[in-house]
């Protein structure tokens with residue numbers, strides 16, 4: 001059987017690395033990581049998250065990139081082709097479909113959070129964040145959320161920007177934008193950590209992030225850490241697989257994966273080191289929830305020299321980082337409609353965008369008019385986050401490692417990964433035993449079928 005010819009390759013060897021890092025580094029690192037670390041009590045959670053990145057995230061990412069490059073297409077088609085090459089069961093394509101759905105559902109709440117970052121860029125400028133305390137900043141955050149027109153307007157703006165860029169095609173615009181954005185964000189985070197080091201309760205923040213307290217290891221926290229490892233690396237949601245399908249043959253998948261994982265983890269840890277010292281210095285509760293960074297960081301900006309300018313730049317960078325992640329979430333859907341059904345990228349973006357906008361506006365209402373619309377005790381916003389991170393992504397991950405580790409002819413992954421014999425054996429051990437068993441245990445525990 002002849003292999004599919006690549007259609008759109010990245011412009012350069014760095015193309016995939018930049019784009020995958022752009023997808024990985026986003027609100028997950030700067031917004032979600034600090035707030036869930038705060039909720040689950042610090043160090044033990046961080047350790048579980050790091051373990052999940054190493055034992056599950058890296059092997060799954062390698063597998064996902066390899067499947068994308070081998071099958072050269074959007075998740076459903078790529079998996080379909082790889083399976084056909086093995087005379088396997090076409091039902092595996094469902095895994096690609098579920099991944100695309102997960103990416104899409106994530107985007108439906110992600111645009112709301114990205115809307116916060118966009119609006120805070122503006123609020124830094126117009127003085128509304130000059131509030132004197134964490135409580136006052138909390139009120140600013142709540143007042144903003146209580147207004148469905150403002151919140152909806154910002155969410156809509158993010159959705160439209162995302163659709164516009166994706167409609168034009170990812171390679172050209174995005175690959176260039178990443179070149180200056182990633183280093184910019186890293187420099188700003190380092191400056192913020194420097195501020196926290198000199199002016200915040202650095203020792204306390206550091207201890208919160210890195211001191212280990214075994215009593216904080218619970219099944220619930222483990223499921224959250226596992227889900228976050230998938231979320232933060234953009235795994236099993238179509239993004240990495242689709243971007244992987246644009247990688248030229250011969251580029252090392254393992255090296256690429258390690259670079260992306262290190263970049264993503266560093267940004268999360270830097271964000272934690274920047275934020276928690278400010279939180280403790282201001283007597284704030286680290287488990288304050290999704291508003292955590294929006295209630296704490298503006299205080300730091302007020303006290304720094306050139307704080308306003310710095311704050312504007314910071315939130316602008318976070319907005320761009322969110323946008324590059326958002327783009328990757330819908331790229332799979334657009335690539336699928338384009339490749340499979342011959343719909344132009346622009347029209348594919350517009351039609352999937354209509355659904356996106358409808359659901360994301362409903363998710364936005366979770367903060368105001370729809371705060372009481374709950375299913376299983378969750379608002380739509382919380383429910384979208386929960387179902388994707390805790391269930392869909394780990395489930396997609398387990399399917400992909402089982403496919404690659406047990407079902408495909410072994411030359412396929414050997415070819416694609418191109419590892420040394422020892423390296424390949426390690427990868428195989430991880431995808432056959434470690435990752436699926438760990439994911440399964442966390443699932444069984446969460447369902448109450450396994451106590452530990």
Ligand code: PFF
Nearest residue numbers: 024026027028232234237239
């Ligand atoms: N990895 C992104 C973040 O940490 O913000 C979120 C994300 C992007 C999840 C793309 C899923 C995805 F397909």
Ligand code: NA
Nearest residue numbers: 024025028232
């Ligand atoms: Na991330």
